[in-house]
Amino acid sequence: MVNQRQIAKAANVSISTVSKALSGGIETQRLNPQTVRRIHDVAIKLGYQPNDHARALRTNRSGLIGVYFGMGHQLKGRPVISGYVASRVLDGIEEAVVTAGHDLLMINFTHALGDPKRLETVLMRKQLDGLLAVGLSETPEVYDLVMQRHLPTLAIEDLPSDHPAPSVVMDTQRAVHDVLEHLTELGHRHIGFIGPLHDNASAAQTRRLVELKSQIKNRKLPWSDQHLVDSSNTNIILPRKDNFCLQDGLVGMKQLLERQAPITAVICYNDLVAAGALQTLSQHHIHCPTQMSLVGFGNYDVAQCLWPDLTTVPYPLIEMGKCAASLLLEHLQTPDAPPLSHEAHMVYSDLVIRQSTAPAKTV
Amino acid sequence: MVNQRQIAKAANVSISTVSKALSGGIETQRLNPQTVRRIHDVAIKLGYQPNDHARALRTNRSGLIGVYFGMGHQLKGRPVISGYVASRVLDGIEEAVVTAGHDLLMINFTHALGDPKRLETVLMRKQLDGLLAVGLSETPEVYDLVMQRHLPTLAIEDLPSDHPAPSVVMDTQRAVHDVLEHLTELGHRHIGFIGPLHDNASAAQTRRLVELKSQIKNRKLPWSDQHLVDSSNTNIILPRKDNFCLQDGLVGMKQLLERQAPITAVICYNDLVAAGALQTLSQHHIHCPTQMSLVGFGNYDVAQCLWPDLTTVPYPLIEMGKCAASLLLEHLQTPDAPPLSHEAHMVYSDLVIRQSTAPAKTV
DNA sequence: CTGTTAGCGCTTTCAT
DNA sequence: ATGAAAGCGCTAACAG
Numbered sequence: 112m113v114n115q116r117q118i119a120k121a122a123n124v125s126i127s128t129v130s131k132a133l134s135g136g137i138e139t140q141r142l143n144p145q146t147v148r149r150i151h152d153v154a155i156k157l158g159y160q161p162n163d164h165a166r167a168l169r170t171n172r173s174g175l176i177g178v179y180f181g182m183g184h185q186l187k188g189r190p191v192i193s194g195y196v197a198s199r200v201l202d203g204i205e206e207a208v209v210t211a212g213h214d215l216l217m218i219n220f221t222h223a224l225g226d227p228k229r230l231e232t233v234l235m236r237k238q239l240d241g242l243l244a245v246g247l248s249e250t251p252e253v254y255d256l257v258m259q260r261h262l263p264t265l266a267i268e269d270l271p272s273d274h275p276a277p278s279v280v281m282d283t284q285r286a287v288h289d290v291l292e293h294l295t296e297l298g299h300r301h302i303g304f305i306g307p308l309h310d311n312a313s314a315a316q317t318r319r320l321v322e323l324k325s326q327i328k329n330r331k332l333p334w335s336d337q338h339l340v341d342s343s344n345t346n347i348i349l350p351r352k353d354n355f356c357l358q359d360g361l362v363g364m365k366q367l368l369e370r371q372a373p374i375t376a377v378i379c380y381n382d383l384v385a386a387g388a389l390q391t392l393s394q395h396h397i398h399c400p401t402q403m404s405l406v407g408f409g410n411y412d413v414a415q416c417l418w419p420d421l422t423t424v425p426y427p428l429i430e431m432g433k434c435a436a437s438l439l440l441e442h443l444q445t446p447d448a449p450p451l452s453h454e455a456h457m458v459y460s461d462l463v464i465r466q467s468t469a470p471a472k473t474v
Numbered sequence: 475m476v477n478q479r480q481i482a483k484a485a486n487v488s489i490s491t492v493s494k495a496l497s498g499g500i501e502t503q504r505l506n507p508q509t510v511r512r513i514h515d516v517a518i519k520l521g522y523q524p525n526d527h528a529r530a531l532r533t534n535r536s537g538l539i540g541v542y543f544g545m546g547h548q549l550k551g552r553p554v555i556s557g558y559v560a561s562r563v564l565d566g567i568e569e570a571v572v573t574a575g576h577d578l579l580m581i582n583f584t585h586a587l588g589d590p591k592r593l594e595t596v597l598m599r600k601q602l603d604g605l606l607a608v609g610l611s612e613t614p615e616v617y618d619l620v621m622q623r624h625l626p627t628l629a630i631e632d633l634p635s636d637h638p639a640p641s642v643v644m645d646t647q648r649a650v651h652d653v654l655e656h657l658t659e660l661g662h663r664h665i666g667f668i669g670p671l672h673d674n675a676s677a678a679q680t681r682r683l684v685e686l687k688s689q690i691k692n693r694k695l696p697w698s699d700q701h702l703v704d705s706s707n708t709n710i711i712l713p714r715k716d717n718f719c720l721q722d723g724l725v726g727m728k729q730l731l732e733r734q735a736p737i738t739a740v741i742c743y744n745d746l747v748a749a750g751a752l753q754t755l756s757q758h759h760i761h762c763p764t765q766m767s768l769v770g771f772g773n774y775d776v777a778q779c780l781w782p783d784l785t786t787v788p789y790p791l792i793e794m795g796k797c798a799a800s801l802l803l804e805h806l807q808t809p810d811a812p813p814l815s816h817e818a819h820m821v822y823s824d825l826v827i828r829q830s831t832a833p834a835k836t837v
Numbered sequence: 838c839t840g841t842t843a844g845c846g847c848t849t850t851c852a853t
Numbered sequence: 854a855t856g857a858a859a860g861c862g863c864t865a866a867c868a869g
Contacts, residue, residue, distance in 0.1 A: 112598065114846055125856045130848060138849090143854060160598035164530040165846035168861050173527065190565035190792055198561040202553035205580055214600070215580040217568055235475065235523035237577070357779055386779040393781065416720055416749040416776050418756065429553055477862055488840045493864060501865090506838060528862035531845050841868075846861105853856075 113157045122146075122153045129154075133161070173238040175216045176208050176439065179230060179253065181246020181269065192217075195411065196428055200245055200267055203432025211440045213240070227252040234262065241439045243267060243432075247276065248314050263442055263451060265435045268428075269314045277451035279435040281315065282459040286424045287322045289462040290378060290406055291330060293422070298471035299376040299404060301333055305363035305388060306341030306380050308349045316380050319408070323378065337372040360387020368395060375404065375471040382407035382414045385421050385467070400469035410463055419466030427460040434458055476520045485509075485516045492517075496524070536601040538579045539571050539802065542593060542616065544609020544632065546676055555580075558774065559791055563608055563630055566795025574803045576603070590615040597625065604802045606630060606795075610639065611677050626805055626814060628798045631791075632677045640814035642798040644678065645822040649787045650685045652825040653741060653769055654693060656785070661834035662739040662767060664696055668726035668751060669704030669743050671712045679743050682771070686741065700735040723750020731758060738767065738834040745770035745777045748784050748830070763832035773826055782829030790823040797821055 115133075119126040124146060131138040132150040139147060167173040178201065180191050191197055208215050216237060227250055233239065234256075241263040247254050248269045254276060257264040266278035294302055306312070306320050320341070327334045340363040342348050347366070349358050360379060364387065367374065379385040385407035392399050399405050399419055407414055410425035434456060442448050478496075482489040487509060494501040495513040502510060530536040541564065543554050554560055571578050579600060590613055596602065597619075604626040610617050611632045617639060620627040629641035657665055669675070669683050683704070690697045703726040705711050710729070712721050723742060727750065730737065742748040748770035755762050762768050762782055770777055773788035797819060805811050 112846095116846080126846090127848080127857075128855055130846095131855090134848080141854070146854080160595055162531065162601070162846050163599045164527040164536065164601065165861090166848080167527040168525065168531055168845090168863090169847045169849085171861080190562070190569075192555070192568060193561035193565045193792070198556035199553070202556045205555055206553075209580075214596070217572075217578040217580065232523055233577070236526045238525070238527065383775070383779065390781050411775075412746070413776050413779050416746065417779070418753050429556070475862095479862080489862095490841075490864075491839055493862095494839090497864085504838070509838085525862050528845090529864080531847090531861090532863045532865085534845080839869085841866105843864105843866090845863090848859105848861090850859085851857090853854100 112162075113159050114162070115159075118150060118153050118157060118159055121157065122150050124150065133159075167238055171238060172240055174213050175237055175239050176204075176213050176436070177216050177230075177233065177237075177239045177242045178204060179242060179244040179246075181244070181249045181253075195409070196268075196426075197245065199426075199428035200432040203429040203434070204243055204436045205432075206429075207433045207436030207440065211437075211444075213440065227256055231256055234260065241265075241443055243435050243439060245269060246313075263439060265439045265451065267431055267435045275453050275455075277438075277453055279431050279438070279456045279458060281426065281431065282457040283315070283318045283322045284326075285457075285459050286408075286462075287319065287326050290424060291323075291326055291332075293462060293464065293468065294376050294378075294404065294406070295330065295332070297376075297404065297468060300471070301338070301372065301374045301376075302327070303338045303340070303367050303372070303374040303377040304380075305360060305367065305377060305384055306339065306344075308340070308342050308345070308347050308359040308363055310342060310348050312341075319380060337370050338374065340366045356381060356383035357387040357390075360384035360389070361391050362387075364388035364391035368397070376406065376468070377403065378406045379408065381409045382411040382421055382423055385423070386413050386417055389417055389467075400467050402472065404468040404471070406468060414463075414465070417467075422463065422465045422468040424462050425460040427458050430460065431458045475525075476522050477525070478522075481513060481516050481520060481522055484520065485513050487513065496522075530601055534601060535603055537576050538600055538602050539567075539576050539799070540579050540593075540596065540600075540602045540605045541567060542605060542607040542610075544607070544612040544616075546609050546612055546632075546674065558772070559631075559789075560608065562789075562791035563795040566792040566797070567606055567799045568795075569792075570796045570799030570803065574799075574807075576803065590619055594619055597623065603806055604628075606798050606802060608632060609676075626802060628802045628814065630794055630798050638816050638818075640801075640816055642794050642801070642819045642821060644789065644794065645820040646678070646681045646685045647689075648820075648822050649771075649825075650682065650689050653787060654686075654689055654695075656825060656827065656831065657739050657741075657767065657769070658693065658695070660739075660767065660831060663834070664701070664735065664737045664739075665690070666701045666703070666730050666735070666737040666740040667743075668723060668730065668740060668747055669702065669707075671703070671705050671708070671710050671722040671726055673705060673711050675704075682743060700733050701737065703729045719744060719746035720750040720753075723747035723752070724754050725750075727751035727754035731760070739769070739831070740766065741769045742771065744772045745774040745784055745786055748786070749776050749780055752780055752830075763830050765835065767831040767834070769831060777826075777828070780830075785826065785828045785831040787825050788823040790821050793823065794821045 115126050115129045119129045129150055132147045180197055243265055245267045246269045247266045266276045268280050307316055379388055385405050397403050407421040407423035410423045414421035414423045442451055478489050478492045482492045492513055495510045543560055606628055608630045609632045610629045629639045631643050670679055742751055748768050760766050770784040770786035773786045777784035777786045805814055
């Protein structure tokens with residue numbers, strides 16, 4: 112393994128000159144350009160790569176960004192990273208972090224559910240430069256920890272409600288707006304909503320319903336308990352099995368139909384739910400979209416595999432990961448930067464209109 | 475940040491005694507148990523955590539495992555980690571690595587497609603202890619690199635065909651056996667196969683077809699070009715868009731039907747393809763499973779969302795990741811271990827029988 | 838059983 | 854414009 116000493120010897124300079132020449136910073140400019148060039152040439156010829164551990168030890172900066180996933184992403188020992196949300200966010204993060212020349216260290220709690228100690232441990236041992244956190248709201252201790260240690264941190268999507276942290280979130284308001292705009296343009300007025308039928312709705316899922324209610328009210332569309340199915344409303348709490356979202360849709364749509372309300376369009380809290388709803392519709396011989404329009408959420412792969420394929424609001428998770436990572440890295444690269452802004456950065460993506468929505472039947 | 479010196483002072487011992495006491499190894503046992511206990515107490519009271527960089531610098535072992543994804547996982551700039559295969563494998567790896575007290579460093583080539591230099595760089599800078607590689611077959615240079623550097627490496631699923639590397643793969647033979655057993659028990663004899671209709675079949679996908687042909691022959695089932703649709707066979711090469719697998723199924727099943735062969739069951743190279751095939755069937759008013767049985771591969775989420783839901787062979791990717799990581803870590807923890815065995819470790823998971831397969835029509 | 842010492846590779850004053 | 858030297862926190866060889 113070639114180090115600076117060997118370069119120094121080969122280039123006939125001292126080891127500290129080598130360090131300065133290769134640092135690329137202001138120090139480099141103070142050196143004789145010829146010396147710098149010579150050192151560079153030697154370094155390349157010898158195939159030099161700096162030792163990140165030595166550098167980290169000396170400078171207290173590791174070049175590592177940590178990724179933390181809250182407990183919601185690993186409920187009941189289920190895998191974390193292959194989850195819909197986690198994998199996409201991670202993809203965005205990875206792209207931005209690697210592009211910026213940093214490296215990504217996975218930290219999570221698969222084996223220590225709800226134990227923020229693990230994060231603290233990694234933090235101390237690995238000297239993380241920053242943290243990206245998905246699902247902070249469930250573990251305020253983690254938030255306290257990073258604040259106390261002044262660890263630059265950005266929350267993604269799911270931030271502690273009581274302490275507003277620097278964060279990147281989806282623009283739910285706009286999403287709901289676009290869905291309602293689309294449906295009302297098609298002539299729908301009685302619009303139903305199928306929400307989580309289990310006891311573990313995420314902050315983002317909750318936001319969707321709150322926002323929907325508010326905008327439905329603003330638009331003066333009809334709304335009552337009849338239009339909504341979720342566990343607050345029905346006392347149905349489905350077990351959270353592998354296919355729990357699908358079940359929510361199957362059961363939710365059944366509920367909705369039994370009520371015989373004059374609903375012509377249903378919004379589902381995600382695409383899997385919509386898939387379940389679609390199955391219930393076809394079992395009841397109700398044709399989608401001519402008799403009932405359906406809107407999903409997320410633009411999952413499933414959305415394209417169904418027939419009819421789903422009109423849906425994409426959940427720009429990759430973008431969100433990328434955005435959060437970029438903001439964090441920019442912050443880190445600015446010396447004496449002011450603390451990260453506590454206002455949420457909004458990310459959005461346009462409604463994808465497919466075959467599951469059609470004009471409302473004119474009665 | 476508390477270090478060993480502070481512990482030494484507080485416990486009235488020398489710094490090297492602290493190191494020995496906390497090492498947990500054979501050195502610890504040579505010390506006075508009382509001293510060890512005292513040092514431990516102090517360490518805990520002060521909240522000591524070792525500095526991994528210092529340790530790595532000193533010992534040349536970083537405690538880091540790298541994960542490498544080959545180019546197939548990031549075709550045309552598409553995201554890597556959120557891919558079906560990558561995310562699941564990663565999940566298994568993460569679990570095993572973190573359980574064993576190591577940490578996971580993401581390395582990949584999102585921004586340096588086909589550039590093994592990037593791996594080399596990370597290797598040198600970060601002193602990786604080992605590597606887990608998914609998709610090695612596409613980049614033999616990477617394989618050469620790790621061999622040359624004696625970096626303990628385990629390939630997952632996709633190994634270089636010419637040089638057999640230590641690897642973990644799915645037991646394709648058994649998978650195909652179980653599918654054929656199931657179908658023949660149901661009375662099917664004319665069995666079709668829809669393979670990749672694009673020019674980038676993975677090694678695993680190819681293996682499935684090869685194995686199928688071989689076992690069909692052994693069972694003396696009818697087989698001809700009529701039973702197969704893939705790009706070698708039809709000159710159809712679909713563009714690899716977002717939903718390319720679905721398209722393969724849509725188009726592939728159409729081809730198969732046009733041939734009017736007496737096929738009663740079709741195996742698809744994955745569940746998304748089966749989803750496409752199902753759509754084509756319903757457009758042609760052919761009922762699945764009574765008129766045509768369908769078998770998928772992978773047990774994707776989609777498989778459960780379809781109607782009928784799919785009989786499918788699960789692809790035990792999480793298990794495979796876990797298995798590979800465990801093997802690697804075990805190897806690393808054994809001093810003077812012999813090189814990793816070059817024989818492939820097999821992982822398997824049982825056929826999931828759902829609604830898309832039924833007895834063959836007796837003509 | 839415990840302490841002294843050297844040094845891993847790098848950055849960073851401080852001198853020259 | 855360059856070099857000498859100190860030291861980041863830890864481990865390991867050696868000495869006592």
